[in-house]
Amino acid sequence: xxxxxxxxxxxxxxxxxxxxxxxxxxxxxxxxxxxxxxxxxxxxxxxxxxxxxxxxxxxxxxxxxxxxxxxxxxxxxxxxxxxxxxxxxxxxxxxxxxxxxxxxxxxxxxxx
Amino acid sequence: xxxxxxxxxxxxxxxxxxxxxxxxxxxxxxxxxxxxxxxxxxxxxxxxxxxxxxxxxxxxxxxxxxxxxxxxxxxxxxxxxxxxxxxxxxxxxxxxxxxxxxxxxxxxxxxxxxxxxxxxxxxxxxxxxxxxxxxxxxxxxxxxxxxxxxxxxxxxxxxxxxxxxxxxxxxxxxxxxxxxxxxxxxxxxxxxxxxxxxxxxxxxxxxxxxxxxxxxxxxxxxxxxxxxxxxxxxxxxxxxxxxxxxxxxxxxxxxxxxxxxxxxxxxxxxxxxxxxxxxxxxxxxxxxxxxxxxxxxxxxxxxxxxxxxxxxxxxxxxxxxxxxxxxxxxxxxxxxxxxxxxxxxxxxxxxxxxxxxxxxxxxxxxxxxxxxxxxxxxxxxxxxxxxxxxxxxxxxxxxxxxxxxxxxxxxxxxxxxxxxxxxxxxxxxxxxxxxxxxxxxxxxxxxxxxxxxxxxxxxxxxxxxxxxxxxxxxxxxxxxxxxxxxxxxxxxxxxxxxx
Numbered sequence: 259x260x261x262x263x264x265x266x267x268x269x270x271x272x273x274x275x276x277x278x279x280x281x282x283x284x285x286x287x288x289x290x291x292x293x294x295x296x297x298x299x300x301x302x303x304x305x306x307x308x309x310x311x312x313x314x315x316x317x318x319x320x321x322x323x324x325x326x327x328x329x330x331x332x333x334x335x336x337x338x339x340x341x342x343x344x345x346x347x348x349x350x351x352x353x354x355x356x357x358x359x360x361x362x363x364x365x366x367x368x369x370x
Numbered sequence: 371x372x373x374x375x376x377x378x379x380x381x382x383x384x385x386x387x388x389x390x391x392x393x394x395x396x397x398x399x400x401x402x403x404x405x406x407x408x409x410x411x412x413x414x415x416x417x418x419x420x421x422x423x424x425x426x427x428x429x430x431x432x433x434x435x436x437x438x439x440x441x442x443x444x445x446x447x448x449x450x451x452x453x454x455x456x457x458x459x460x461x462x463x464x465x466x467x468x469x470x471x472x473x474x475x476x477x478x479x480x481x482x483x484x485x486x487x488x489x490x491x492x493x494x495x496x497x498x499x500x501x502x503x504x505x506x507x508x509x510x511x512x513x514x515x516x517x518x519x520x521x522x523x524x525x526x527x528x529x530x531x532x533x534x535x536x537x538x539x540x541x542x543x544x545x546x547x548x549x550x551x552x553x554x555x556x557x558x559x560x561x562x563x564x565x566x567x568x569x570x571x572x573x574x575x576x577x578x579x580x581x582x583x584x585x586x587x588x589x590x591x592x593x594x595x596x597x598x599x600x601x602x603x604x605x606x607x608x609x610x611x612x613x614x615x616x617x618x619x620x621x622x623x624x625x626x627x628x629x630x631x632x633x634x635x636x637x638x639x640x641x642x643x644x645x646x647x648x649x650x651x652x653x654x655x656x657x658x659x660x661x662x663x664x665x666x667x668x669x670x671x672x673x674x675x676x677x678x679x680x681x682x683x684x685x686x687x688x689x690x691x692x693x694x695x696x697x698x699x700x701x702x703x704x705x706x707x708x709x710x711x712x713x714x715x716x717x718x719x720x721x722x723x724x725x726x727x728x729x730x731x732x733x734x735x736x737x738x739x740x741x742x743x744x745x746x747x748x749x750x751x752x753x754x755x756x757x758x759x760x761x762x763x764x765x766x767x768x769x770x771x772x773x774x775x776x777x778x779x780x781x782x783x784x785x786x787x788x789x790x791x792x793x794x795x796x797x798x799x800x801x802x803x804x805x806x807x808x809x810x811x812x813x814x815x816x817x818x819x820x821x822x823x824x825x826x827x828x829x830x831x832x833x834x835x836x837x838x839x840x841x842x843x844x845x846x847x848x849x850x851x852x853x854x855x856x857x858x859x860x861x862x863x864x865x866x867x868x869x
Contacts, residue, residue: 269548276537282533285537289537289540289541289544296544296547296548299548299551303554303555338514342510342514342536342543345514345518346537349536352524353529356525356526367527368531368607368608
């Protein structure tokens with residue numbers, strides 16, 4: 259149970275970072291932290307105490323195995339997360355070229 | 371069973387064309403144009419064909435790899451999905467015809483085409499997906515392409531808008547993902563129909579309430595409902611015009627409204643509280659969007675706020691929850707896809723020939739750009755609900771339904787917002803097309819033929835779309851609305867169709 263709680267705290271840390279930080283790079287890092295918290299949560303869902311890998315072989319009887327589906331999903335979300343991070347970082351580089359700063363309070367040409 | 375084989379092509383065709391475009395780039399000349407037009411046109415034909423097939427069977431299911439759902443992944447086309455597929459593919463095809471010439475203002479057109487096709491693959495995927503996690507994957511495919519497309523111009527404003535959009539959008543996706551994780555943890559399945567079965571067997575705990583909140587925040591952010599709308603005006607006004615037309619026209623509807631209604635109506639099962647939340651959010655978006663739109667001077671920004679307001683109408687209609695209201699909401703969704711993309715294309719045509727978007731610096735374009743003027747007049751009248759254009763009928767149905775359901779106060783506000791809508795579209799017409807020609811605007815270039823063509827076709831659809839209510843075409847809307855109003859009956863329909 260405490261693992262789930264720590265996972266929630268990690269999520270909140272990331273959320274705080276996205277909402278409160280002014281530096282673009284820190285915001286990106288915050289987003290990545292949230293994503294890892296969610297990934298961790300998925301792994302925890304599938305985890306069974308003393309469970310083992312669910313590989314079927316002839317001479318073994320597996321009593322207790324971890325759920326493989328969340329792991330497959332986490333692989334997908336890691337790839338998606340990578341794509342989002344790439345987009346964000348390349349945007350950050352271009353923004354720095356144009357505005358000369360990473361401070362979001364100084365990047366505000368759009369209004370209304 | 372053979373008919374089901376057309377379903378995967380809704381994803382395969384755009385994915386394959388995105389791949390082809392990336393491989394061949396622009397050799398031979400205009401190769402990417404050719405591929406894109408061919409692909410979107412065949413998708414339009416396919417989606418019309420799927421509507422035809424839905425006449426005989428209520429639901430078509432494709433089982434990937436032959437595995438039966440709950441175990442395997444399935445793609446489902448029912449009345450609602452068929453209706454959405456037609457809306458999306460029709461709009462995208464016309465916008466791509468427009469983009470042939472318009473995108474010559476930008477470099478690297480093939481990159482635009484390839485990203486656009488990926489986005490289309492994502493949107494079609496969301497609509498046909500019968501599996502909650504697949505829905506998330508397609509949603510991310512569409513979103514990531516949308517982030518990149520908003521920044522396509524690489525001007526400082528574009529980058530700023532794209533950054534905002536990416537942060538908000540990925541936060542929304544993560545909320546949705548967390549919700550999916552919690553649901554999986556509760557019912558141990560991801561197939562939509564199976565989730566619905568498993569939930570009905572369990573007591574309605576606090577977990578479902580929490581998941582509902584997560585989904586509401588996630589899909590609400592994607593649909594730009596009012597407390598979550600801050601990214602939309604920036605993103606939709608900074609993007610290149612064909613992108614804003616598709617973003618405002620169909621993307622926020624498939625990612626936001628379609629996914630939201632599918633999850634809440636068909637999977638979780640709708641309850642009175644959620645309906646009330648939808649009504650309140652719809653009302654807020656409707657009113658705030660309209661009043662923010664009226665003060666704008668940038669054409670595309672005004673249209674973007676107007677999108678928020680019209681999305682409010684659709685969500686409000688879904689919130690009323692009676693079959694008539696849902697039918698009105700879906701009809702308004704179709705109409706909004708058509709006239710909002712038309713208006714964005716008009717704004718693009720003005721920008722193409724004059725290079726400006728500020729209403730105060732325009733004027734008298736009616737004589738210079740007759741086609742743009744006439745089509746935008748039709749679009750504006752349609753969106754403000756002037757009879758006999760399409761927007762009038764859909765708003766009328768929504769208002770009648772809300773009076774029938776006893777929400778007379780809300781119906782009154784909806785009428786008032788419609789008048790405000792008329793006010794700001796009149797402002798757009800007066801500033802852009804009437805009055806004296808600005809001296810700096812006497813020598814402007816005429817817009818190319820293909821751009822005119824797609825605007826005229828869209829305006830034509832605006833005029834005749836009211837015919838969707840006559841008995842001949844009504845089954846299309848009716849079968850789409852039935853899927854939502856049958857609620858969790860979706861699960862029986864899926865397992866019925868699997869036998």
